[in-house]
Every structure is written in structure tokens, then in C-alpha cells.
Amino acid sequence: MSNPLLEPIHGISLEDYSAACAKLGSGLSENEVATALGVELPVWQEANLLWPERMKEDSTFQIVTLFGQYFGAADQHPKFSNLQATVSEEGAGNIQKIKTDKDFYQELEVARQVAYDHGLDGASWITDKYGITLGDFQVAASLWNEQIHKDIAADYQKYNQTQDAYKQKYTQLFANAQGGNVADDIEF
Amino acid sequence: MSDTEKKTTQSYLEQLKQKALSQENYGGEIKYEQAGMQVYDCPECGAGRALADGLTVCAYCGFKFMTVTLSDGIHIKKIDNS
Amino acid sequence: MFGFFKNKYDNPALLEEIRQTEEKWFVFLDKLETRLDELCTAAVPELIAVFDQDTDPYKRAHGRMLTGLIGQINQMRQKAITAKEERIIPFMYASKSVLPDLISGAGREYHDRLYRFQMACFDRHHQFEDKINEGITALRSAEGNRGLEATYQQQIAEFERIKDKFLCKQCGGKMSIPKMYFIATYIQCPFCQTQNTYTPSTEMQLLFHQARPLAEQRTAHLLRAYETQHPKNPVLYQQYLRAMFDEWNKITPDMVAENERFYLRLLKDHSINHY
Structure with a gap:
């Protein structure tokens, strides 16, 4: 039985919308996204308001789940295949790497969080340092999500140890950069 | 609480505040644009688009302004299909 | 022994x-x-x-x-x-x-x-x-005043100021924007019938996303009334939710249909989760 909440809005399917959101996150403008979808700005902006409304209405979370899957597959979306935001050569390499190298993704995910914990914008830090945009980072997150859940189920301890090691590495890095933490002098 | 300890907290806080304020927001600062009006004539034959002819196809030469079928949205409705 | x-x-x-x-x-x-x-x-x-x-x-x-x-x-x-x-x-x-x-x-x-x-x-x-x-x-909870109400009122005043100042890009005829839009939309020229595309200012577009926080701010006293009563009275929550959505709908009247569907979902979730 088809779900009426999954019907396209102005011909923009959930798959189109999800890929468009990923591309907006990678630096494309609203006008570029609208053109790629074969619509004008007012049509895109309506779809861009109405898809989140459908998500709010959907108590089964089916739309959100599918959104995540399609978002992760944005690079394969035919309407956006020829449209990439301009990135440096190094950035392009890292964008490729984060989508193919799980360890690299997991390390940067921790780094990003630790950056926030030290008053930095983690998303900007990743972009400045590795040239990976927020959109590409989120695409990588949805690509690895399922595998990471499997890893945790298979060997929680190993997963935890790796995470802790990353955490320690970046906590040290960011704490040093700010001249230490406020409670460094208090010891048991 | 000694003065040195107070100083640690104060200097940390001052540094954090400056760091928070001086960082550029992701994607750069927001560019504020004024409200505006535009018109899109047919790029093929130069004809304008009238309401009665719908939004999607040029009434004169058949050029497709948009490749989708419009549904009932917020302001744009099914009847706006050409 | x-x-x-x-x-x-x-x-x-x-x-x-x-x-x-x-x-x-x-x-x-x-x-x-x-x-x-x-x-x-x-x-x-x-x-x-x-x-x-x-x-x-x-x-x-x-x-x-x-x-x-x-x-x-x-x-x-x-x-x-x-x-x-x-x-x-x-x-x-x-x-x-x-x-x-x-x-x-x-x-x-x-x-x-x-x-x-x-x-x-x-x-x-x-x-x-x-x-x-x-x-x-x-x-x-250490936040300054967002000034949502003031920003909203400023935007209403700004809209009143500009709404009749547009000219049709096709024939130069005087155009009037019939209501406050938060997104780009098509407006027909009353003289030559050409579809013009009106794009609201960035500030106006951003304001759309402040509609709910503003409605919440206007009805915060009702939420407090619900939260401070023990045991919790679901009727008070329903009163708050209805009032909040009424305010929200006043700010973005074009979204009434969508807001009302969301309202029903929240009402249902609340009754499942709490009572």
C-alpha cells in the first residue's frame, strides 16, 4: 500500500529532496538546486517547506528514515551527477576518503564533537582542516551508520576503545590549543 | 579559592568568549538581500508568461519552463500546470 | 570452648x-x-x-x-x-x-x-x-532577549512600507504584494497578466523559522501553568497547545493546514506518552 505522505510535492520526490538537501550542505545554492531539479525557485521553496511538514506529520518516522538513506546516496542521484560545488584537490580526496574509509570517518566524527566541546564550530573545523563540507560529512554519516551499529553489536569493547583513543587524542589537541582546561589543577 | 585559581577561570572564560565571537560561522556570514521582483520570459521565443497559460510550458513555442507536474502546494496549485 | x-x-x-x-x-x-x-x-x-x-x-x-x-x-x-x-x-x-x-x-x-x-x-x-x-x-538558560516580537513587528512595518512599491518587470505596471510572504512566489501583473516572481528579503525568509519560537514565547505562561501543577493536568497542556498553534497560525497563516496536521500529531503523542 503506498503511503500518501511519500507522494512527490510539485514533482519533487523524497529522493530528489533528500539529494537536494545534501547538495545544499555541500555548498550549492538554492537556485542551483532548483535548476538541477528542473523547477524555479518558488517551486523549490514550497517543496522545501512542505517535505519537513510531511516529516512532522509522519508518526511512523518512515519519511525521516528514507530521507537519511536517500541523503547518503545523493552522489548517485542522476539530477545532481554533473553538479558539484567547487572544492580543492585535497578536499576532493578527503571527501572521497570519508565515504570509503570508515576509520577516517569515525576519527573525524569524534574530532568534530571534541571541537564543539572546546568552543569551536566542529563543522567549520572539519571544512577548514580537511575541505570536507557539512553536506559531505552528513552523507558519510548516513553511509556508515548501519555498519557502525553492526560493529557495536559485534564487539562493543573494541568500538569503545577506539572511540576513547580518538577522544583522548583530540581532547589533548584542543585543550592544549586553549591553554588547558579549567579544572586541570584539581587532582584526587 | 585563591586568586590564582580565580584567574585561571577568568582567563579561560575571556578566551572562550573571544573565540566564540571571532569564529566565522559555517558557510560564512549570512548575505542579507532585499525583497525583489523578477520575470522569466521564454528563453526560446521571448514571450512572457501569463497566469492563464500556466507556469510550466510556454504558451507560444512549447518550451518547458519546468519539467515537473505541479501539485497542490502552499501558493502554487495544480491549476498552475500549463 | x-x-x-x-x-x-x-x-x-x-x-x-x-x-x-x-x-x-x-x-x-x-x-x-x-x-x-x-x-x-x-x-x-x-x-x-x-x-x-x-x-x-x-x-x-x-x-x-x-x-x-x-x-x-x-x-x-x-x-x-x-x-x-x-x-x-x-x-x-x-x-x-x-x-x-x-x-x-x-x-x-x-x-x-x-x-x-x-x-x-x-x-x-x-x-x-x-x-x-x-x-x-x-x-x-542564560540567554539574552531574542527580541522575536520586536523583529516580527519590524518586518510587518517593513512589509507595509514596500508592498506597493514594485513594478511589473514586463510592462512597468504598478504591482501590489497582497500579503506577507516568507518564500518566493508568483504574483500576476494586474495589467499585462505576466507572472512575476516575488522574492521576500532574507530577513523575512528567516522570520518564517522564528514563527514557532515566537508563538511559544507568546504562550509561555500557559505552558508554565501546566508544568507547575502537580499532578499534571492534561487539560492545561491541551489549552497551551491550542493557544500556541493559534498564535503560530496567525504569524504564518499560509501554513494553517500543515500546522493543524502537526497539532493533531502532537496532541496524539502527548496523550499516548503521558496518559
Whole structure:
């Protein structure tokens, strides 16, 4: 039985919308996204308001789940295949790497969080340092999500140890950069 | 609480505040644009688009302004299909 | 006689070690708490100042400062957890292992002392955790005034000022924008019937996303009335929700149909989750 909440809005399917959101996150403008979808700005902006409304209405979370899957597959979306935001050569390499190298993704995910914990914008830090945009980072997150859940189920301890090691590495890095933490002098 | 300890907290806080304020927001600062009006004539034959002819196809030469079928949205409705 | 009561266990050094460890733990947490308190007290006015200075509509400088502060507090929290796991708990086990078996009765008072030590240390840790949570709550609620209502009223005034100032891009005829739009939309020229595309200002477009916070601000007193009553009265929540959506609909009347569907979902979720 088809779900009426999954019907396209102005011909923009959930798959189109999800890929468009990923591309907006990678630096494309609203006008570029609208053109790629074969619509004008007012049509895109309506779809861009109405898809989140459908998500709010959907108590089964089916739309959100599918959104995540399609978002992760944005690079394969035919309407956006020829449209990439301009990135440096190094950035392009890292964008490729984060989508193919799980360890690299997991390390940067921790780094990003630790950056926030030290008053930095983690998303900007990743972009400045590795040239990976927020959109590409989120695409990588949805690509690895399922595998990471499997890893945790298979060997929680190993997963935890790796995470802790990353955490320690970046906590040290960011704490040093700010001249230490406020409670460094208090010891048991 | 000694003065040195107070100083640690104060200097940390001052540094954090400056760091928070001086960082550029992701994607750069927001560019504020004024409200505006535009018109899109047919790029093929130069004809304008009238309401009665719908939004999607040029009434004169058949050029497709948009490749989708419009549904009932917020302001744009099914009847706006050409 | 079998000499059961002759084997009284005696280990004053252990008692002293327990006392010292307990004292050390208390002093350690006292120090962390003092630092926490000092940080939060100093940070609250600074957070409000940054909020007010932050020109970004999403208040991201304030957000960065807040997450940085919470990061520091969590660091203190982790310090305490690590000390408990590495020093207190192992000490308990190590001490227990040198005592005579509990059922022998010989080391009874030592077992009791260790139990009291454990309770005292754990209770103190709970108190510390409560302080941590209070600190985080205080920081989270340290915001300046968003001025949502004023911004909204400014935008209404701005719209009134500009709405009749547009000309048709095709024929130059005078056009009037019939209502406040938050997104780009097509408007027909009354003279030549050409579809013009009207794009609201960036500020107006951003305002759309402030509609719900503004409606919540206008009806906050109703939510407070619900939250402060014990036991909770679901009717008060329903009154709040209805009033909030009424305000929301007034701000973005074009979204009434969508808002109402969301309203029904929230109403349903609330009745499932709470009653």
C-alpha cells in the first residue's frame, strides 16, 4: 500500500529532496538546486517547506528514515551527477576518503564533537582542516551508520576503545590549543 | 579559592568568549538581500508568461519552463500546470 | 570452648587508610564543586553578553560558547567518574579482600566501616552529579532577549512600507504584494497578466523559522501553568497547545493546514506518552 505522505510535492520526490538537501550542505545554492531539479525557485521553496511538514506529520518516522538513506546516496542521484560545488584537490580526496574509509570517518566524527566541546564550530573545523563540507560529512554519516551499529553489536569493547583513543587524542589537541582546561589543577 | 585559581577561570572564560565571537560561522556570514521582483520570459521565443497559460510550458513555442507536474502546494496549485 | 570470640580482627592501619581515602575524596569533590560554581557564576553574565552581541540570527557564537562551557563541565564530571572508578572502587575491593570472611564475624566492624565508606563516597558523588546538572541547566538558560516580537513587528512595518512599491518587470505596471510572504512566489501583473516572481528579503525568509519560537514565547505562561501543577493536568497542556498553534497560525497563516496536521500529531503523542 503506498503511503500518501511519500507522494512527490510539485514533482519533487523524497529522493530528489533528500539529494537536494545534501547538495545544499555541500555548498550549492538554492537556485542551483532548483535548476538541477528542473523547477524555479518558488517551486523549490514550497517543496522545501512542505517535505519537513510531511516529516512532522509522519508518526511512523518512515519519511525521516528514507530521507537519511536517500541523503547518503545523493552522489548517485542522476539530477545532481554533473553538479558539484567547487572544492580543492585535497578536499576532493578527503571527501572521497570519508565515504570509503570508515576509520577516517569515525576519527573525524569524534574530532568534530571534541571541537564543539572546546568552543569551536566542529563543522567549520572539519571544512577548514580537511575541505570536507557539512553536506559531505552528513552523507558519510548516513553511509556508515548501519555498519557502525553492526560493529557495536559485534564487539562493543573494541568500538569503545577506539572511540576513547580518538577522544583522548583530540581532547589533548584542543585543550592544549586553549591553554588547558579549567579544572586541570584539581587532582584526587 | 585563591586568586590564582580565580584567574585561571577568568582567563579561560575571556578566551572562550573571544573565540566564540571571532569564529566565522559555517558557510560564512549570512548575505542579507532585499525583497525583489523578477520575470522569466521564454528563453526560446521571448514571450512572457501569463497566469492563464500556466507556469510550466510556454504558451507560444512549447518550451518547458519546468519539467515537473505541479501539485497542490502552499501558493502554487495544480491549476498552475500549463 | 572453641575460641570463636578470641579471633577478633584488628587492623588500625586500614581504618586510618579508609578515613584518609574518604577525606581525600570529599576534598577532591569539594574542590571540583567550588571550581564548577565559580565557572558557572562567572559564565552566566558572559553568556548573556555574548548572546546580545551575537549578530547571527541563529546565535551561533552564543551556541559555541555554551557548548564549550558544557564541555568543561563534562570534563569535571569525567574527572570525578575516573577517580571513583580508579581509586575509590578498587580501594573498596582491595580492603575487603584482606578482611576475614563476613560470615566469620571476626571482621564485622571492618565490613560495616567499609560499607559506610562506600555509602558516604557514593552519596557524595551523587550530590556532585546533581550540582553538575544544575550548573548545565543554569548555563543553558542564560540567554539574552531574542527580541522575536520586536523583529516580527519590524518586518510587518517593513512589509507595509514596500508592498506597493514594485513594478511589473514586463510592462512597468504598478504591482501590489497582497500579503506577507516568507518564500518566493508568483504574483500576476494586474495589467499585462505576466507572472512575476516575488522574492521576500532574507530577513523575512528567516522570520518564517522564528514563527514557532515566537508563538511559544507568546504562550509561555500557559505552558508554565501546566508544568507547575502537580499532578499534571492534561487539560492545561491541551489549552497551551491550542493557544500556541493559534498564535503560530496567525504569524504564518499560509501554513494553517500543515500546522493543524502537526497539532493533531502532537496532541496524539502527548496523550499516548503521558496518559
